Each structure stands twice: as C-alpha cells, then as structure tokens.
Amino acid sequence: MKKILFMLAIAMPLFAVAQPKNPDEALKAIDKALVDTQNPKKNTKAATWIKLAEAYVNAYDYPSRNLLPNTPQMEVKMFLKDQQILSTETYTGAEGTYNVDVYADKKLYYNNKGLLEFYIVTKPVLENALDKAIDAYLTAAKSEGAKLDKLVAPMNSIHDKLNTEAFNMYLFGDYAAASKLFEKTAKTFGNSINKNVDSLSIYYAGVMSYTAGNNTKKNLAKATNAADSAAVNSAANVHFIRAIEILDAARQIGFYQDGSVFSNLADAYKQMGKVEKCKETLEQGFVAYPENQGILVGLINLYIETNDDPEKLFNLLHTAQANEPTNASLYYVEGDVHKKLGNTEKAVEFFKKSSEVDPNYIFGTLNIGILYYDKAVEYSEKASSEFDDAKYNALMDKVNENLIAAIEPFEASFEKAKEVEIKVAIAEYLKNIYFRFRDKSADYQTSYDKYNEFVKNNQN
Numbered sequence: 001m002k003k004i005l006f007m008l009a010i011a012m013p014l015f016a017v018a019q020p021k022n023p024d025e026a027l028k029a030i031d032k033a034l035v036d037t038q039n040p041k042k043n044t045k046a047a048t049w050i051k052l053a054e055a056y057v058n059a060y061d062y063p064s065r066n067l068l069p070n071t072p073q074m075e076v077k078m079f080l081k082d083q084q085i086l087s088t089e090t091y092t093g094a095e096g097t098y099n100v101d102v103y104a105d106k107k108l109y110y111n112n113k114g115l116l117e118f119y120i121v122t123k124p125v126l127e128n129a130l131d132k133a134i135d136a137y138l139t140a141a142k143s144e145g146a147k148l149d150k151l152v153a154p155m156n157s158i159h160d161k162l163n164t165e166a167f168n169m170y171l172f173g174d175y176a177a178a179s180k181l182f183e184k185t186a187k188t189f190g191n192s193i194n195k196n197v198d199s200l201s202i203y204y205a206g207v208m209s210y211t212a213g214n215n216t217k218k219n220l221a222k223a224t225n226a227a228d229s230a231a232v233n234s235a236a237n238v239h240f241i242r243a244i245e246i247l248d249a250a251r252q253i254g255f256y257q258d259g260s261v262f263s264n265l266a267d268a269y270k271q272m273g274k275v276e277k278c279k280e281t282l283e284q285g286f287v288a289y290p291e292n293q294g295i296l297v298g299l300i301n302l303y304i305e306t307n308d309d310p311e312k313l314f315n316l317l318h319t320a321q322a323n324e325p326t327n328a329s330l331y332y333v334e335g336d337v338h339k340k341l342g343n344t345e346k347a348v349e350f351f352k353k354s355s356e357v358d359p360n361y362i363f364g365t366l367n368i369g370i371l372y373y374d375k376a377v378e379y380s381e382k383a384s385s386e387f388d389d390a391k392y393n394a395l396m397d398k399v400n401e402n403l404i405a406a407i408e409p410f411e412a413s414f415e416k417a418k419e420v421e422i423k424v425a426i427a428e429y430l431k432n433i434y435f436r437f438r439d440k441s442a443d444y445q446t447s448y449d450k451y452n453e454f455v456k457n458n459q460n
Contacts, residue, residue, distance in 0.1 A: 019058060019061075023062060023125045026059040029058065029059075030059060033048075033055045034052065036048045036051065036052070046140040046141070046145045047145060048143070049140035049143055050136070050140045050154075053133040053134075053140065053154065054133075054154075056129045056132045056133035057129070057133045057154075057157075057161075060129035060133070061161075063123065063124060064121055066080070067116065067119050068116070069115075070116065070117075071115065072114055072116075073110050073115070074114075077101075080103070083104070085103060087102045088100060088101055088102065089102065091109065092173075093109070093171050093172050093173045094171055095117075096111065096112070098110055099114075104123065105122060106119055106120060106121045106122055107120045109171070109172075118168040119168060120168060120169075130184075134155070134187075134188060137154060137155055137158075137193060138191060138193065141192045148192070148193060151193045155188055155191075155193045159185055159189065159194075162185040163182075163185045166181035166185055166208075169181055170208065175239075178204075179212060179239075180205075182201045182202075182205035183205040185201040185205075186202045197253060199250060199253060199255035200255075202255065203255055206247035206249075206264065207247075207264055209239045209240075209242040209243035210239070210247070210268050212239040213236045213268065216232060216239060217232065217233070219232045237272060243264070243268045244268045244269065244272070247261055247265040247268065248265060256288065256289070259285050259288065259292030259295050260294060262285025262288075262289065262292070263294030263295045263298055266281040266295075269281060275302070275306060278302060279306075282299045282302065283312075283316065286299055286316055287316060287319075290316075290320055290330055291332075291333055296337065296340075300313065300337065300341065310337075310341060314334065317330060317333060325357075327357075328357040328364065329363075331351075331353040331354035331357055331364065332350070332351060332361070332363055332364050332367070335350030335364065335367065336367070339367075344371065348368055350364075351367050351368045351371070352365070352368065359416075362413045362416045362417055365412050365413050366413035366422075366426065369406045369408075369409035369410035369413060369426075369429065370429070371406075372402045372405040373403065375402045376402035379395050379396075379398040379402065383399065400437075403433045403436065406429070410429050411430070413426050414426045414427065414430065423458070427451040427458075428451075428455060431448060431452050434447040435452075
C-alpha cells in the first residue's frame with residue numbers, strides 16, 4: 001500500500017497537573033476525582049469534571065511518557081532506564097521491518113536507522129481512558145463555570161493522541177484497529193467544545209477499513225474449501241460495509257481527497273458485488289476529478305470487465321472538454337485512456353492536443369516520449385524470448401524505431417520543464433536512449449554525455 005502521510009501533532013501537557021509516578025498513583029487520582037463527581041456540592045461545577053478528565057488523560061499517557069518518534073534507541077533506553085526490556089524481536093508492519101524492544105506495558109518499534117518509529121501500548125493503566133476523558137470534558141462544558149474556549153485545547157490534545165495511536169496501528173498493520181481509532185479521532189470534533197468537522201480523520205477511517213477488507217481477502221488463497229472461502233469473504237465484507245458507510249459520509253460532507261474517496265468507495269462496492277453502484281460512483285468521481293488515476297483505471301477496467309462500451313468514458317470526457325475547452329489536462333486524460341486501451345495513434349493525437357491547447361503544459365509531449373519508450377521496452381521483452389533470427393531482428397528494429405521516435409518529445413519536454421526533478425527524470429530516459437546509440441555517431445555520444453552529466457549534477 002502506498003505510504004499514507006499524516007500530520008501528527010506532539011501532545012504536550014496543557015495544565016500544570018501533577019504527573020503520576022506509577023500506575024497505582026494514576027488510578028488513585030482517578031478514584032479521588034470520581035468521588036468528587038458524586039458530591040452534590042461539587043458535581044455541578046466544571047472544575048470537578050475537568051479534574052477527572054485530566055486524571056484519565058494522565059493515566060492514558062503513563063506508559064508512553066518520554067516517547068517521541070525519531071528518537072535514537074540509546075536515548076529512549078536512557079529515558080526508560082528504570083524499566084526492564086523483557087525481550088527483543090523483529091516485526092514486519094505496513095511500512096517495513098522493525099527491531100522491537102518489549103517492555104511490560106509496551107512495545108517500541110525501531111527502524112533500520114535505529115530511530116523510534118512508533119510504539120504500541122500493550123498494557124494500559126486503564127482501558128478506554130481517553131473515551132472517559134472526552135465524556136468528562138463534555139460534561140464540564142455544560143456545567144457551572146464552564147469556559148468553552150478553555151476546553152478546546154485539551155480536547156484537541158486528546159484528538160492528537162488518538163490520531164497518533166491510529167497512525168501507530170496503521171504502521172503496525174492492524175488496519176481495522178486503525179480505522180476505529182481514526183473514527184474516534186474524528187469524534188473529538190463536531191461537539192459542544194469543538195464544532196469543527198475532522199474530514200480527514202473520517203476519510204482515513206474509511207480507507208483503513210477498506211484496506212482491512214483487502215488485507216482479509218488475501219487469505220482466500222489459503223482457503224482449502226468452500227466453507228473457508230465463505231468465511232473469508234464474510235469477514236472481508238464486514239470491513240467493506242464499514243468502509244462504504246464511512247467513505248460515503250465523507251462524500252456527503254464534500255470531502256473528496258482529490259477524488260480518492262470516489263475510487264476507494266467504488267472499489268469497496270465492487271468487492272461487495274455491487275457493480276452498478278461501483279460504476280455510478282466512478283462516473284460521478286470522473287466528472288469531478290478526470291485526472292485521478294484511480295478513478296480512470298477503475299472505469300476502464302470496469303467497462304472492459306462488464307463488456308460495457310468505453311465510448312461512455314469518452315462521452316464524459318468530451319462533456320468536460322466542452323465545459324473547459326482550454327483545460328489541457330482533459331485532452332491529456334483522453335490520450336491516457338487511449339494509451340491504456342492500446343490505441344497508440346489516438347493516444348499520441350490527444351497528448352499532442354493537450355500541449356497545443358496549453359504550450360506550457362509539458363505532460364502531453366512528455367507522455368508521447370514515455371509511450372514510445374514503453375513500446376520499445378515491450379518489443380525488447382518479446383525479442384528476448386524469440387529464437388528465430390529473422391523475427392528477433394524485426395523486433396529489435398521496432399525497439400530502435402520507437403526509441404528514436406521518443407527522442408524528439410523527450411527533448412522538447414526537457415527544454416520546457418521547470419522543475420529539476422522532472423528534468424532529471426526526462427534526462428534519465430534520454431541518457432538511456434543515447435547510450436544505446438552512442439556508437440552510431442559523435443552526436444549521439446555528445447548527447448549521452450550531456451544528459452549523463454545533468455543527471456549526475458542534479459541527483460539528490
């Protein structure tokens with residue numbers, strides 16, 4: 001799965017509250033605060049409920065105090081010098097393999113650079129402590145002496161703690177747990193204290209449930225009979241149903257994540273066998289985000305699988321082009337559709353059209369070069385398994401023909417490109433082509449030297 005980037009805030013203490021020295025002290029503080037909530041003289045006051053909420057937060061924080069991502073392992077060990085490492089192990093999660101230090105109440109996951117990447121609390125001081133803290137703050141908000149503006153920061157702090165825990169569960173590879181935690185994160189907003197909507201966490205909750213469904217379906221390969229297959233599909237569908245509910249909620253509030261909500265939602269429908277809902281969702285998404293590759297590929301594959309007419313896709317594109325005739329990307333997308341359908345000449349035609357509509361839009365011209373380069377690679381792969389000399393030579397002629405055809409659009413794109421990263425990528429293509437032909441003329445050798453030098457001088 002492509003890496004998900006989350007903006008994580010480091011939750012810092014918001015009040016000068018005494019931190020517990022051990023789990024028993026944390027629990028005693030909660031018990032003491034709970035007694036006050038039973039006192040008729042105190043339980044109507046906001047301060048009483050705030051004190052309880054803070055006690056819950058302190059209990060939640062206890063196992064993970066002093067743990068900050070990207071801290072070297074030796075520093076973490078120094079912070080935790082009074083805590084014994086019970087064992088060490090290795091673990092492969094969503095983003096790689098980690099070295100793990102196991103403590104009595106947590107596991108710490110270090111990357112290959114020896115930096116703490118994430119942690120999992122295995123023995124919390126109190127289950128659901130943050131849920132209880134949220135309830136206490138919400139009670140405080142409607143109690144005597146409440147100042148709502150003073151409650152926003154502690155509620156946001158809880159939001160950040162849940163967000164961090166959700167992200168940690170994603171890295172751990174427990175997508176179902178991550179989904180539920182992102183949903184909890186979202187619910188710290190949209191209440192009497194913080195009336196904003198956390199659209200991003202809602203989206204992540206849906207994506208994680210969708211990913212959990214896909215991950216569960218991988219177990220189909222291990223199924224040995226119809227009953228096992230049915231059980232796997234049933235378990236996966238639980239996650240897909242949840243993903244549909246959450247992603248549709250994101251769509252209803254107008255959060256589309258550049259079209260990814262549509263592509264993920266559509267695939268969840270498809271996994272559930274709801275092909276028409278899948279198609280409807282993709283078509284809606286395509287109208288709004290024609291450049292989204294997930295939507296585009298999903299539509300093409302669906303039309304092919306259902307023997308539907310791909311012309312429908314072009315009709316959608318032509319409608320979009322009529323509305324925005326100077327939008328070069330819409331002609332580029334039409335070229336990309338033709339490329340995926342194997343219509344090379346049409347693909348080149350519309351890639352050219354995109355650059356004609358907007359001469360500063362280099363991606364049409366660039367992708368003509370990529371198209372020819374990719375075809376050369378295809379012919380080369382076919383030639384590698386061909387034992388007939390005549391057929392082999394014919395295929396290699398096609399390789400050279402397409403590589404030569406790629407030079408002009410690559411050269412033009414290189415000259416127009418402004419971003420160094422894009423110029424380096426184009427130079428890599430040109431370097432490879434000219435290297436192949438460097439013995440044919442001094443000009444090819446000179447061009448190879450030019451682009452090779454450019455790549456060397458601009459690599460990170």
